[in-house]
Amino acid sequence: MPDKRGIIVVGGGTAGWLTAAYLARFFEGRIAITLLESPEIGIIGVGEGAFPTIRSTLQFLGIDETHFIRAASATFKQGIRFDDWLHAPGPDGARHHYLHPFEAPFYTEGGSLVPYWLLQGEATRPPFAEAVTIQNRVAEARRAPKKAGEGDYAGPLNYAYHFDARRLAEVLEARAAELGVRHLRGLLTGVELAEDGSIACVRTDAHGALEADLYVDCSGFRAELIGKALGSPFKSVKHQLFTDRALACKIPYDRPDAPLESFTVATAHAAGWTWDIGLEGARGIGCVYSSAHMSDEEAAEVLRGYIGHDDYKARIIPFEPGYREAQWVKNCVAVGLSGGFLEPLESTGVVLIEAAVAMIAELYPHNGPADAPAARFNRLIAGRYANIVNFLKLHYCLSRRQEPFWRDNADPASIPEALRELLDQWRWRPPSRFDFLLDLESFAFFNYQYVLYGMEFRTDLASGRGDFPNVAAAEKLFARIRAFSEQATKDLPGHRALIREINAGASLGA
Known part of the structure; x- marks a missing residue:
């Protein structure tokens, strides 16, 4: 009987511990999982957001939702509100904002409501997200997406979370230990390569040489294995996505019962945007900017102006927007920042970790060459990064x-x-599911619709108005959505009230 295969994950944090726990859960002891973590590398715990896929991931890992919310200082996230992205505040104080909710637009067997919204008068129709989903009004009213007792990871509205990244890593570490992951603390001191260019072993100060069949590089921007040891080239996309620095901090609420938003607030400024994430006991705030358009001092002034005082400590986080097109090389695969990072917008960092580890689990062979899935993995992950670049750019170019x-x-x-080709097509029709290949996408066609029409992009259907004869039926559906929105806003608990109830002992389990 062949020896049991082994995987070494180099690096902790969200990427490392999610990878280790996921693979341990997937392989159920058939492959030995070891995580090597440096005791000197910390995690920035200023607040982070995820996409709704995180619910399936946490559920697969067997982590109780109530426990997760308490332990990770988590709150609910129903989307992102974009303030001032279309235009800067006017001299009269006029501002523009729109919501990108997680709930899909309402659809019927007869088709989509989107064309009927597009054919309404631009001056009188409600904002797109408000017209086609009840989540817009629920989120704006600071209501939660569910009630206590509705079941783990379930509820009437789609949602994700805001969380403290350091505390999430601790939750994942504890679950990984329960699943049998071996945890080693020590500094990586070297990487030895075999004659064929694969990794023969990694060397550590505390444990000497460590060998495995597959090495997962979760060492962050340092990319100790995939970059430094194996030399996989990095593809910069700075010519398309300009932001390359962030100033991040955490500030307490001014009072315990301060309103708690259930979406990320992304506010545009002269050379980028600020994020504002509501955790249970504090707000995580960051100023994202382009160093080619704004100095560090100017960014610090933007952050101070947003917060309203200077009683906080901010950390500068430089990054190069881009990714490695070959993230699986020989017997090494990158997950997280070692493979690439685009920017904080739309929480794509966590989404890409989830996508990569799920593919590793599904594609990794139980015997035979460890790099057998490399070519397919690299095509899929590079395609996903390229499409996310398109989606992020959409937010800016309009x-x-x-x-x-x-x-x-x-x-x-x-x-x-x-993206230019799609924008040209979308001037005459709304985004369709046929515009995208599912296995290469992190965002659906309706995510593009929310951004496009939130930014007042014009799709001209006037010449084809006769193709959409069910105006009366559509108006009834729009009215029903408005009524459901009002009822849901009344029925669902306040966001802070539900989080407080959960932390006081209530359970979300059915």
């Missing part, structure tokens, strides 16, 4: 702001060709 950063983003030369 802006009418006049600062240099925003004008540069609207320059067609900075827009990926694939």
Whole structure:
């Protein structure tokens, strides 16, 4: 009988511990999982967000939702509100905002409501997300997406979470230990390569040489294995996504019962945007910016202006937007920042970790060459990164702001060709599911619709108005959505009230 295969995960944090726990759960002891973590590398715990896929991931790991919320200082996230992205605040104080909710637009067997919204008068119709889903009004009213007792990871509305990244890593570490992951603490001191260029072993200060069949690089931006040892090239997309720095901090609420938003607030500024994430006991706030358009001192001033005081400590986080097209090389695969990072917008960092580890679990062979899935994995992960670049760029290139950063983003030369082609088509029809290949996407066609029409993109259906004759039926459905929105806002608990109830002892389990 052949020896049991082994996998070594190098690095902790969200990427490392999620990878280790997921693989341990998937392989159920058939493969030995070891995680090597440096005791000197910390985790930034200023607040982070996820996409709704995180619910399936946590459920697969067997982590109780109530426990997760308590232990990770988590709150509910129903989407992202974008403030001032279309245009800067006017001299009269007029501001623009729109919501990208997680709930899909309401559809019927007869088709989509989107064309009927597009054919309504632009001056009188409600915002797109408000017209096609009840979640817009629920989230704006600071209601929760579910009630206590409705079951783990279930509820009437789609949702994800905000959480403290350090505490999430602790939750994942504890679950990984329960699943049999071996945890080693020690510094990585070297990587030895075999004659064929694969990794022969990793060397540590505390445990000497460690050998495995597969090495997973979760060492963050340092990319100790995939980058330094194996030399997989990094593809920069800075010519398309300009932000490359963030100032991040955490500040307490001014009072214990302060309102708790159930979406991330993303507020545009002259050279980027700020995130505002509501955790249970504090707000995680960050200023994301382009160093080519704004200095560190100017970014610090933007952050101070947003917060309203300077009683906090902020940490500068530099990053290069881009990714490695070959993230599986020989017997090494990158997960998380070692494979790539685009920017904080839309929580794609965690989404890409989830996608990578799920593919590793499904594709990794139980015998034979460890790199057999490499070519397929690399095609899928590189395609996913490229499409996320398109989706993120969409947020910027439609802006009418006049600062240099925003004008540069609207320059067609900075827009990926694939996105330019889609935008040309979407001037005459809304985004369709046939525009995207499912296995290469992190976002659905309706996610694009929320951004497009939130940013007042014009799709002209006027010449084909006769193709949409069910106007009266559509109006009834729009009215029903409004009524359901009002009822849900009354029925669902306040967001802070539900989080407080959970932390006081209530359970979400059915």
